[in-house]
Amino acid sequence: MFPPAEEDPGGRQPAVPLGPAAAERQELIERWAERHGIDAAHRLADAEDLADAVGREIxxxxxxxxxxxxxxxxxxxxxxxxxxxxxxxxxxxxxxxxxxxxxxxxxxxxxxxxxxxxxxxxxxxxxxxxxxxxxxxxxxxxxxx
Structure with missing residues (x-):
């Protein structure tokens, strides 16, 4: 499981969508954390959030x-x-x-x-x-x- 915010030195948790996509998103973030570390997983999650927002707009x-x-x-x-x-x-x-x-x-x-x-x-x-x-x-x- 992705470490809770209090274990993250940056004190951040990536945004996780509600609903059926939440579990899938959590698994993706966990894989990123295993491969690249927690900080990179947060940055990748932020980039995904940005891509989703841009996609909704344009x-x-x-x-x-x-x-x-x-x-x-x-x-x-x-x-x-x-x-x-x-x-x-x-x-x-x-x-x-x-x-x-x-x-x-x-x-x-x-x-x-x-x-x-x-x-x-x-x-x-x-x-x-x-x-x-x-x-x-x-x-x-x-x-x-």
């Missing part, structure tokens, strides 16, 4: 925007929105790079990568099966060329 809007880009792509190419095939995802990449923005200009590769990831998340949220190896292939297709 992720939903980014995914919504990426889903709108996916919708524009599907409308422009007359492909079904709820199809996460490798071919559809690969076709999405050059479309974004050429003309994906609403003004008809292409996205920068980093933005296209973000939108590709967001489209995959959006498809999965809508219970569309997207295999784990489908996403990296389109990303490699524009980095290799």
């Amino acid at each position: 992720t939903p809007d980014n995914y919504k925007k990426s889903w709108r880009v996916w919708e524009r792509f599907c409308a422009a190419t007359v492909l079904p929105e709820l199809e996460g095939s490798r071919g559809a995802l690969v076709a999405f990449v050059p479309w974004m790079l050429r003309e994906g923005q609403q003004n008809g200009r292409g996205y920068a590769p980093s933005s296209a990568s973000t939108h590709l990831a967001g489209a995959v998340v959006g498809l999965r949220e809508r219970t569309v099966k997207v295999s784990g190896d489908d996403r990296p292939r389109p990303a490699r297709s524009w980095k290799a060329g």
Whole structure:
């Protein structure tokens, strides 16, 4: 078990979420403490808390925007929105790079990568099966060329 605050020289305890995730989080913190020491475990837990907070603040809007880009792509190419095939995802990449923005200009590769990831998340949220190896292939297709 992770040492109580009074045994921690810094006097800190990492924030632990309530509910079913609490036990999982506690196990993770314990593994960190065993591998890296208590102070590092606290810093890692703080970093996880920060990542969770940032994710709550920005992720939903980014995914919504990426889903709108996916919708524009599907409308422009007359492909079904709820199809996460490798071919559809690969076709999405050059479309974004050429003309994906609403003004008809292409996205920068980093933005296209973000939108590709967001489209995959959006498809999965809508219970569309997207295999784990489908996403990296389109990303490699524009980095290799």
